[in-house]
Amino acid sequence: MNVPGIVALVIAIILGSACALTARFRVPGALVLASAAVFTIRVRGNEERWCRRFRQVQDNASMEDVIREMGPPTIISDDTTAPSDHWLREENHLVTREIWYVPFFGGQRYAFGFDRDGHLIERRR
DSSP: OOOOHHHHHHHHHHHHHHHSSSSSTHHHHHHHOOOOOOOHHHHHHHHHHEEEEEOTTTTBHHHHHHHHOOOOOOOEEEESSOOSSGGGTTTOOTTOEEEEEEESSOOEEEEEEETTTTTTEEOOO
């Protein structure tokens, strides 16, 4: 869950609503509310697509194939910090590269691990 992002979204909704109720800032307030709505719909759509397509990704697929199927990942990592409390490579030493799909609103994370040849060898929900 992206707590700072959710706080910013709530603030945008509150400020947008307050501005939309005043005559002077009605249009900017409506634009802020519309932007927040479009953002929320887009993010939820991405998260639902990840859930539907996770099992459809073929074993031994390339990273490009996974990204084409799932959409742009939240995180692509080689040796930096994990978006979770563990890496895929901690359980499978053959994993050299990982991509993660981390939801904005919380829920299931999806991770894919690739070997040095760029083939999918590990996945986790």
